[in-house]
Amino acid sequence: MIFTLYGDYIHHYGGEIWIGSLIRLMEEFGHNAQAIRAAISRMSKQGWVEARKEGNKSYYYLTEIGKKRMDEAAQRIFKLQAQPWDGKWRMLIYSIPEEKRAIRDELRKELIWSGFGSLTFSCYISPNPLEQQVQDLIKRYQVEEYVDFFISSYEGPHQGQDVVARCWNLEEINSKYQSFIELYSKKYIVDRNKIEKGDMQDGDCFVERTKLIHEYRKFLFVDPGLPEVLLPKDWLGDHAAALFRDYYKVLAEPASRFFESVYQEGNDAARSELYNVFEHPYMVQQQGRDE
Template identity: 60%
Template sequence: MEKQFNTRSMIFTLFGDYIRHHDNVIWIGSLIRLLQEFGHNEQSVRAAISRMSKQGWVQSKKIGNKSYYSLTERGQARMEEASKRIYKTDHPSWDGQWRILVYTIPENKRHLRDELRKELVWSGFGLLSNSCWITPNPLEEQVNRLIEKYDINEYVSYFNASYEGMNNQSDLVQKCWNLDEVNAKYQSFIQEYSQKYVIDKNRIEKGELSNGSCFVKSALLVHQYRKFLFIDPNLPQELLPKRWLGDSAASLFKDYYNMLIEPANTFFKEVFEMGEINQIKEELKK
């Protein structure tokens, strides 16, 4: 099978959608087997999981001569946050307040700025002006994690404030986020995946899609939809444009995902449990 998407990203998807619901631990052999479905070989899986371990997302444990991997506390927190946003049922409520984060990171720590920018964008912050970020959502928990992660407490100020002008709230939103661009990407997602949904629904009803195929399609669907976490700031309804396509995309995603997830879970469990059985057999031989 042709390799689809980079190995590290697919591992994140599998941890977020499957592994964390199975005691948050998996044998490397099972992970390699699962990633083969997407065209990733053993070498690329081992290299990616090693890199994720060094970055603090996963941790490893040896049992005999077998390596097992699980999400770290930081990794679990990120997966929980991502899951809430991917499978959200409604827009966040808004108290009318804006959270403002301002930082003055010194030149000798400038490497932290790019990392911090990426994290803030992922969390839904918008850039108001140089080193000044805003969000209508209460993201204090995420901010505190970032400050602790990068050890930048002395360089960051965080405010909770009301907007007093001089323009209206929609002008402020337009200045900080390019929602037209996000809407265009949602439109492309809807056009592509509404067609795929109809085709796969018909194939499932005819019994033409295997559990393994559903597993691949489900993971790739989540993987593709997860990209919106990096560009959609998850704004309250009051701050969104009238013709917002995010809701239609979310509805399509849920219908498609719910159609695939039962056979996909069956396939995952077969591979996962086979790894456990093989481990028990190895232990009994000793």
């Protein structure tokens, strides 16, 4: 959920937020301060965010890796249509030793998130132009000596759809899209009517928009974003994407208004408390001694 807030809100406000404001926003979803501090601490240890101190206040901002992940996610979430396929397959083959098992597992997760599928053990393929993402992963995990990367064409004996079926369970992914559509089609109609009548608070719009993003972004972990020519005729991904965009637009303005109020209020409060600290008699007295 914190990743969702960074990607959909904080990333567009300089990528930094006071921990007090983050706690206030997450309280809208029923999370307590202790859990939020623990989560942001884990994100920091994993290299997604870093902390900056201003007085006794902590501000968390996205690292370069975090910014890149957010940009990649946004491009996939808000893409209007799939790119035409060039007919080529990107293939990464690796042989990472057991003593580097943790790196091997992380690499697999990153490949799957990027849209690669497992053709065979330690051989991952994608029809999408992911050359830069692959080079970034190789560099990030320092596995140059253990991997080979190819861009090639498939010469049979099967069809491209047969290769896809071996790498991804499109029927299961389609079923997830069906569930998403059934749930959010109803919510979209109800909330649109409420907003038009002025019966929905900004805070409620913020909660619903964040939940919408949070649920939809889960498809980034299962849907490889295949070209249309490789998808089945009854594919529901485009329908789900259109529903997501329509519902998002309805919630966008009041949700952003609520976020901005909390974000600005938190910054003002942090600055005010910092000012008061330096105006404290002890600080004034200490400053006089220093002078």
